[in-house]
Amino acid sequence: MKVWIDGGIVSGHEARVPVLDHGLLYGDGIFEGIRVFGRRIFRLEAHLARFAASAKALDLKLPGGIDGVREILKETVRAHGTDDAYIRLILTRGDGQLGIDPASCPKPRLICIVAQIAIFSPEKLAAGLDLLTSSYRRPAADALDPRVKSLNYLNNALAKLEARQRGGDDALLLNDRGMVAEASVANIFIVRNDVLQTPPATDGALEGITRGCVLELAAGLGFATREATLGRIDLFAADEAFLTGSGAGLVPVRSLDGRSIGSGSPGPVYEKVRAAFTDALIDLGTPV
Numbered sequence: 001m002k003v004w005i006d007g008g009i010v011s012g013h014e015a016r017v018p019v020l021d022h023g024l025l026y027g028d029g030i031f032e033g034i035r036v037f038g039r040r041i042f043r044l045e046a047h048l049a050r051f052a053a054s055a056k057a058l059d060l061k062l063p064g065g066i067d068g069v070r071e072i073l074k075e076t077v078r079a080h081g082t083d084d085a086y087i088r089l090i091l092t093r094g095d096g097q098l099g100i101d102p103a104s105c106p107k108p109r110l111i112c113i114v115a116q117i118a119i120f121s122p123e124k125l126a127a128g129l130d131l132l133t134s135s136y137r138r139p140a141a142d143a144l145d146p147r148v149k150s151l152n153y154l155n156n157a158l159a160k161l162e163a164r165q166r167g168g169d170d171a172l173l174l175n176d177r178g179m180v181a182e183a184s185v186a187n188i189f190i191v192r193n194d195v196l197q198t199p200p201a202t203d204g205a206l207e208g209i210t211r212g213c214v215l216e217l218a219a220g221l222g223f224a225t226r227e228a229t230l231g232r233i234d235l236f237a238a239d240e241a242f243l244t245g246s247g248a249g250l251v252p253v254r255s256l257d258g259r260s261i262g263s264g265s266p267g268p269v270y271e272k273v274r275a276a277f278t279d280a281l282i283d284l285g286t287p288v
Helices: 022-026 044-057 065-080 122-127 154-165 209-220 232-236 268-280
Strands: 002-005 008-011 029-037 040-042 085-092 109-115 129-137 170-174 180-183 187-192 195-198 224-227 240-245 249-256 285-287
Touching: 002 065, 008 065, 022 085, 029 044, 040 044, 040 065, 044 065, 044 085, 044 209, 044 285, 065 085, 065 109, 122 249, 129 154, 154 170, 170 232, 180 187, 180 232, 187 209, 187 232, 195 209, 209 224, 209 240, 209 249, 209 268, 232 249, 240 268, 249 268
Parallel strands: 129 170, 129 249, 195 224
Antiparallel strands: 002 008, 002 109, 029 040, 029 085, 040 285, 085 109, 170 180, 187 195, 187 240, 240 249
16 A cells, blocks of 8 residues: 655555544545556546545645646556556645634645555455445435535445445435435446436435446447436336446445345346446556
8 A cells, every 4th residue: 555645655554644634533525536447547537527626615725736636646556556456535624723613724635545445355246236225314415415525424334334234235325305325335327128227416426437437338338328316116126236436346236125136146238338347447547
């Protein structure tokens, strides 16, 4: 693991964040999860644009601007040295007083972590995930807009914990109206009659970078795609379901709340889209 922090790159065990950093104290900050495939950063510019939008929403200044962040990412990936890796890019409000007032933080702190990651086992990636509907709900957009990737992920973490404690692999999060938002840290797709459907951001879904890529690739394969409000019944009636995310990639879902989805195994549409995604990884990446 390599970490860029406070102007330099250090090993993971050497990286330190001061206890008065407002990202640690209050979750006052943003992040991006980005993948590296074949020493190319997947959809770098899209991730940087979303990072900048999140920063603007929180009135945070990017140290060195977009160009500076881009170079820090590349430098840290080069220092890590592997062909494939995971990047966690973080911007906190920085050090301040022991109080919530953001005005006490004169300088934001940028952190770039490059490491290996494996969210699900190879067996789960092959067989599919078992989802459980969480009792935790996605906060409404007027409380915390899901399009901002803030450090406030307690809701997601508790949903994941609940699912694991109940024997599931991941959680399905509903919004305040009881409609599907996403999984704990991934977007969700269903397939019905060869049409790919995924919840819109207005239902509490993150506008995922991998999600967007899948919509483009599926359309290129000739499948109809659309954003649609979904309920649990739509998952039960689906022919297939799968998750998409920067960390996990594309992952099939075989059941929800103990009920098989479709045949209970990865379906043909998923397999075609996953193959297209795998083929496109290098072409959609920026060299380091």
